[in-house]
Amino acid sequence: AATVGLTGPGAVQLLNRLEAAGLVERVAGEDRRRRHPQLTTSGQAMVERVLAVRRSVVETAMAGMSAADRAAAGRAAEAMVLALSGTRMAADRICRLCDERACPDERCPSESALPPQQRMGTACP
Template sequence: MNNERTLNLLGALALSLVDGLNAATEGASGFGGEAPAALVTLGVEPGLSIKALGQILRLSHPGTVRLVDRLEKQGWVERRHGTDGRTLALFLTEAGTERRRLILAERRQPLQRAIAPLTAADREQLTTLLETMLTALTTDEQEAFAICRLCEEEVCPGDRCPVEQQYCRMVHP
């Protein structure tokens, strides 16, 4: 087997999927960049601080503050006092929760197109391969959060998520 060709095909597929995901999630949120991922992440992790959200999204602190300001202006996110009294905790509003649902629904479309030609057996095999690859890519907590920042936790809960399972094995060997 030609490993270079496999890598090239994987790169082309990844780029095509990223382009499709970006177009779908940006269309659903009306914002580019990490805005869709911020809404998805806050739906799974309500009460995150601006610092924690920025780390997950790999944004600078000022960039995260500007993003939260935009999301708050849309009525999708609200700031509340954090548990220690010094930080602010971020939560989705009802409108933010609805926008999150729309983003995730639109996110499925390019992914559905990519797997549509596969048989049921192909899909099972792909699932196994993806679980193996995601496990290998999970190197620490930050990477785990970053990998899953646009995931539907409802369809891949922690007890079935290869990323979360790998992270747990790392923390509790």
């Protein structure tokens, strides 16, 4: 709920809608009292479409930029993410729409802003 800025009941309603649309399924956790959302094949396909559209928009926006300007924009974006990070909740919120292939945890500026004991060690959520 906190990652997407919703109340607990709001997050449950969102999950119910995503599940009804076939985009997520709830899978049992280790203790059987909890069920965790997991993307379905359709949900993963939707993520891929969203990321492709986002990549296209960014590529269009940067089309007229030189390689040096693109690199500078990347460094500036990383610095902004770093400045906004610092807690697990902030990192999760920033990375919630992360392209995990482009930004794995080992080079994620949001993850690197966290104290070592708070780092995930896995791909952004």
